[in-house]
Each structure stands twice: as C-alpha cells, then as structure tokens.
Amino acid sequence: MNGPERERIIELYESAGFYEYDLKALKSIRYRKRVRALNRLLLLGKRLEIETLESLLIDEHLVFRWMALDLYIQTYNDKAFVPLLKFIQDERNLEYRGVLFQLMAKYANLKIQDLIFMLSHLPNEKLLEILLKVLETYPVQEVKDIILNEVRGRSSIRVISSAIQILSNFPDERFFYLLKIYYQSSSIELRVRIAKILKNLDDERGVEILKKLTCDTDFFVRNEACYSLVELKNSSGNHYLRDIFEDPGHPSHKIINNIYSLRAFEEVA
Secondary structure (H helix, E strand, O other): OOOHHHHHHHHHHHHOOHHHHHHHHOOOOOHHHHHHHHHHHHHOOOOOOHHHHHHHHOOOOHHHHHHHHHHHHHHOHHHOHHHHHHHHHOHHHOOOHHHHHHHHHHHHHHHHHHHHHHHHHOOOHHHHHHHHHHHHHOOOOOHHHHHHHHHOOOOOHHHHHHHHHHHOOOOOHHHHHHHHHHOOOOOHHHHHHHHHHHOOOOOHHHHHHHHHHOOOOOHHHHHHHHHHHHHHOOHHHHHHHHHHHOOOOOOOHHHHHHHHHHHHHHHHO
C-alpha cells in the first residue's frame, strides 16, 4: 500500500502509541513479540536509532541480526561497513550463505568500492566465494588486478569460476592466459562454465579454447562448447564446425549433427 492510505496508517500507528510500544517490545524476552514488533517497524519504514540496531546486531537469534543489519545498510549506509564486516566474520553467521549474499549484494548496490576493498581482507575462502558471486552482478574495472591476485593458488572451484566470470567483462591477455590454465581443470563444472562464458566473447583466443573443448572427455563440456561456437558465428569457428560435421570420428560429430538438424527443422517450421 502506498500514497495517502499508507501515510494515514503510519499516522494512526504513531498517534495510538504503537511506535513506542514496538520500540519497547524489541527488548522483550519473548521471541515472537520481538519479531512481530520488528516486522511492523520495518514494514512501515520506521527509522531505528543506531544504538537500537547495534543491540540487535549482537542478538542470539539470526533473524534479528539479519534484519537489523539490513535496516542498518538501508538507513545508515555511510556507517554500515564495519557492522557488515563484523557480521560476515561472526562464526554464527557463516553457515547462512543466502543471508550473507543478500546483505553483501544490498551493500554493493550502495557502496561497491568498500566491497572491492574487502576482497583482500576476508578471513576465509567461503566468504571470498560469496563476495565474488556478488561482484559478478557489479563488475567494475577496479576489481581486475585484485581478483587476478586473489585467484592464484586457490583450489575452490566456486572462487575460480566467479573470478573468471567477472574478468570476462575485461578480456585482456591475462584473462585468456587464465583460461588456458583452467579449461584443462579436472572440474567438469568449471570447464562447462568457461565454455558458456566464451559464448559472449567473439575473440579468436576464446574460439581456440572452444575448439579444444569440443574434444573434451565429458559430453556436457563438448555440448556447451559446440553451442557456444554456433552462437558466436565466428568465421574460423564456423569453418571448424563444418569440419566436425563432416568428420564422423570427431568426439562432437553427433552433437553438431543434432544442432544443425534442429536448426534446419526450426527454419522449416
């Protein structure tokens, strides 16, 4: 509800004393009473003082820590970096990946530079995975050198996969050097991701990697590489696809045959 009706409800909420009641209810020992009070305050967009939010940030229940930090970021974004850093480093919160992602993403929408700074100061790989996933949505040039540095020596497929996705927005020589290393990874998931990413990059260096992936030992990798080459419509890629189509012994011959047959059927239909 928006407009005059909402304003009227808020006015009644305050004049009837419910605002003060809910502020006091946040200190109740009864869990449900506190949840209902905080929900009403959030729903009506009521501003809570920093002291109130900070008391909720150390609550034993995740829901209060989460909602308090969400409101902190929304209301006091200039001061929210330290509370966010404390929250994501709190051992109690580490298992809630969805919560961490949502809060980081909300903060990134307001203060992306702070999250870039955070990249080099995270205590464990799990948090780096989540932060990189957030930065996939907010790719900025400044992250390139930091990510290239952070990805060295990492074993987490999620970290490497997200790093490659982000760096694909800035495809320079170092990016393709990274791909030359990781397209041979033992992880099928990573090889499929690389084939998918290259679909959006019409670059001969990427086409050469896709050609190699059409000979991969795994069907799903070959399939993704073939579809990427078809979608790219690159000149040398097209010649290579025709060679596969005409070579029954090629590992991707059946895949290309199926793709071409399907495309021909769609054109006729």
